[in-house]
Amino acid sequence: MQVKPQEPKAVQIREMFSRIAPRYDLLNHLLSLNIDRHWRRVTVGLLAPVLARPEAKVLDVCCGTADLALALGRRARARIIGVDFSHPMLVTARRKAERHERNVGLAEGDALRLPFSESEFDAVTIAFGLRNLVDREAGLNELHRMLKPRGSVAILEFSQPAFPLFRQLFGLYFQFILPRIGGAISGSRPAYEYLHDTVQAFPSPASLVRMMQSTGFSEVHYRTLSGGIAALHLGIRA
Template structure:
């Protein structure tokens, strides 16, 4: 079993996700108390994929997150650097064009996607700003990005309860349902080290994205950041 460190070395993180691929979606549903399904619906609304558009779903894992885009008639490319996740996804959705790729060096030409999105993956990239620049590079002028990531609850008392859950309750629950519970200790640590809503917005602006805005979900446990390439 593998647990990545907060240095986020690509091989460590990829191996960690390889270990949890088979039970990843089920474990996430349990640990989020069912909220992951709501979050995916909100991401799909924000991306607003349309027939014949090209959509990049980065850090797609098993491509569960890609299905709402595909159902609109868009051409969706699920991309991830965990081969274990990609293999599990291909087993489930053999028709999808799964692509292995590092977020900091995407294997795509310039300006090919109408929309790019990454859910709960930017936090795991060794250089998140380089990933944001790469996502901008592969997006067409006028195209859009949606980033769904854990953030800071906006209500103080709830924030305290949430942080206690992350560090005290999440690891034992993960031990009961996950094939690699240590990976979820990393999950808790990486969430606490991640910038808040305003901090991520500033990071996106530094990387060239325009009209950056965000919306809180579940009281700020998760935030949807949206922007445009001009």
């Protein structure tokens, strides 16, 4: 059954991702020069203790074509579930999961009303998803609600490099080059302009720490990746 987001803006976001789904993986790896794989590997590495537990359950929210869910699955004895509200993204994800991983399941669902029981998961991840939610605080609350007490959250998201020259160069690439290439290959330039705009508007790593703390996460910390292009935030459900 198709998920029906409540907000018109969320419907637009879902349609945008559904349009670019067939070319999403190709563009992700091309536009990031494959660095995105490294970011996912770091995320998986930091969750290694929970992934090693055969009875553990891990939820990857906004899983898209399941790159992170599959990377988690490769290292895990735990059960991994990826959830996303775009059907075409999940079609690609299913194809990949059938080829590679038996311990990865996929579900269609809205990150703001996740179709799972409270406290069901030992860890919850979200990669490049929080930025796209129409209500980020509600999204953080849902991530928190899904976790067992002492469960871990990992939030991987684009950020802004701290070093001024790198920040400027990266800004130019993101604003002018990336939408052209993304638009030409996916046929949807607005999706890649939207990427630039949402990264600009996303809270700084320190602000996200505060938001996570006010949601109820403890032991919140982050590390920047690739000179600050991305940031990985970690926390625990107290």
